[in-house]
Amino acid sequence: MKEKQQPTSRRQFLRTSALAAAGSFFIVPRHVLGKGYIAPSDKLNIAGIGVAGKGFSDVNNAFNKGANNIVALCDVDWNHAKEQFAKHPTAKKYKDFREMLDKEGKNIDAVTISTADHTHAVATLAAMQLGKHVYVQKPLTHNIYEARMITEAARKYKVVTQMGNQGASHPHQNIMIKWQNEGIIGPVHTVHVWTNRPVWPQGIPVPQGGDQVPDTLDWNLWIGPATKVGYTPAYHPFKWRGWWNFGTGALGDMGCHLIDPPFRVLGLGYPTEVEASVGSVFTKDWTPEYIPEGCPPSSHVQLKFPATSKNKSDVIMTWSDGGIRPFRPDVIPPDAELSEPGGANGVYMIGTKGVITCGAYGANPKIFLNSGKSPESKTEPINVPDLEHNVAWQEACKAGFNSDKHKALTSSFDYAGPLTETVLMGNLAIRSYDLRTQRADGKGFNYPGRKKLLWDGKNMKITNFEEANQFVKREYENGWKLV
CATH class of the missing domain: 3.30.360 (Dihydrodipicolinate Reductase; domain 2)
Incomplete structure (x- = not known):
């Protein structure tokens, strides 16, 4: 933000992102390389950014009845998000997604992003720079330039992506x-x-x-x-x-x-x-x-x-x-x-x-x-398969960027970017x-x-x-x- 002191400064966050982005992101067993790296049989550790409204269903579809862990929740309005917080009481709570990614990044595999349109791009890019797979609500971004940059970044950071236009999986x-x-x-x-x-x-x-x-x-x-x-x-x-x-x-x-x-x-x-x-x-x-x-x-x-x-x-x-x-x-x-x-x-x-x-x-x-x-x-x-669209993304996250499951996603950014x-x-x-x-x-x-x-x-x-x-x-x- 502008002059207001935040728990994690913009400069600190970018330095952390750059260090994380310098390395490659591989899908190998967590016990081999530590937290943040997963085997296909493991649960995903998922964080949510914007967790009320449509974000409520996006996070809970990602939770998938306990198939994955919800480890962190971020929303700028804690009253609006209180139902989500109550549903996942062990998840760490944040208002600033930059602070959440900085403090919890090593324990996060994937992120759902369901904020208002104008913050889709900044939150999505920040997560991808840390090697996190992302599920982002439609429209992918607020403007054309953002859509192009986010699409190119997904390839650069080799992360699994899906836009939340669930009808793509109908x-x-x-x-x-x-x-x-x-x-x-x-x-x-x-x-x-x-x-x-x-x-x-x-x-x-x-x-x-x-x-x-x-x-x-x-x-x-x-x-x-x-x-x-x-x-x-x-x-x-x-x-x-x-x-x-x-x-x-x-x-x-x-x-x-x-x-x-x-x-x-x-x-x-x-x-x-x-x-x-x-x-x-x-x-x-x-x-x-x-x-x-x-x-x-x-x-x-x-x-x-x-x-x-x-x-x-x-x-x-x-x-x-x-x-x-x-x-x-x-x-x-x-x-x-x-x-x-x-x-x-x-x-x-x-x-x-x-x-x-x-x-x-x-x-x-x-x-x-x-x-x-x-x-x-x-x-x-x-019958819109909202859950199935999200589950396909989860399975692709476990399989990895170069997997057939990722290539089979119906709205990865390679498709969702030009559509948006x-x-x-x-x-x-x-x-x-x-x-x-x-x-x-x-x-x-x-x-x-x-x-x-x-x-x-x-x-x-x-x-x-x-x-x-x-x-x-x-x-x-x-x-x-x-x-």
Whole structure:
């Protein structure tokens, strides 16, 4: 943090990390090389960073009914985390993950990270630098640059990784992959993805901070590398999602769940262009409320992808949120039940011969062919294998970085990094949309961001609108760095 004295200073932590990173991380029996090294038959010693909310299930899935040990728990809000602390009373408790990793690192094999989006990257990199395997909630990071750096770091430090988009392990994904491999709907040219998010306040004026900080909460640690603002329950513990300083909006919340099926089935990579439009809020006639700090009430994004070895066609993908849904293709009967009750979330993959549709997490895939002769579709109830996704990561941690189990993970960072970059590319376009400059005549604004943005994925750069590149990464504050 900035000037406040912490139990472990940033300089001390980085020195410890550098020493640990200098060596290699091998999977051998703990009794041979000491604590921190495991045999495949041993229990993992797991620590949690951000252990309430979604972190509650992530930690307990990692515990896996006693198959592993929970040795340390870190949360900036001990009241919010008290149920988790009670469930694992022998685990050491911390508020600062840097202190936890410094003091407990020798006894930790793997870490779950379920903080707010803005601290995913710094916590993940710190753990990986110490050779710890990591399970990180979606979206992997807060911005595109972080996603690229974290993906490259996972290879450098040779750790086992998994992003918490549990639908990646849904068995129904394999059904859609099989249909695509068999060419049943032909090359896919259009994909529509939609969600009913946000289901939290969004598109509203910036909350006025300054409330009394609860005694159990370290607000400075919660802020981390973000811009400092006063405490208000309008941000913590849940509503941070709608503010760019901390969250990634509806796209960040559901994009890794919903874009995952077409990204996986079609073998997509970096998009080449993106365009967006957003909903507006009017508090007076004719003049929309401009809130650059906050995510909009609704958005519509279009991304273009080149053809791949799995799909011999360029693909136009549209994303809609805020309750806006695409209209169903003609091949889908007017009264046909969609893949999720009420159609709150869903995906259409439209090919030359028909359409594949599924719900959130890839659940309940259905196929509709232009010929009218569709193969049997799977319409089982939505059953997201959250535990199985986490257990697969645990087994890969025991097997090691070069193991077949690690290579078989459905959302290791080699996959989750590019997927997250695609999701965050949509946010880059959304944030660029309302960039404005004063008109020369002083009567209103120009909106240079309202154009199609061309993306150089390799170099992480918008090539036709320099101002948009400010959203590729963020400048960390309060003394934090991604190193």
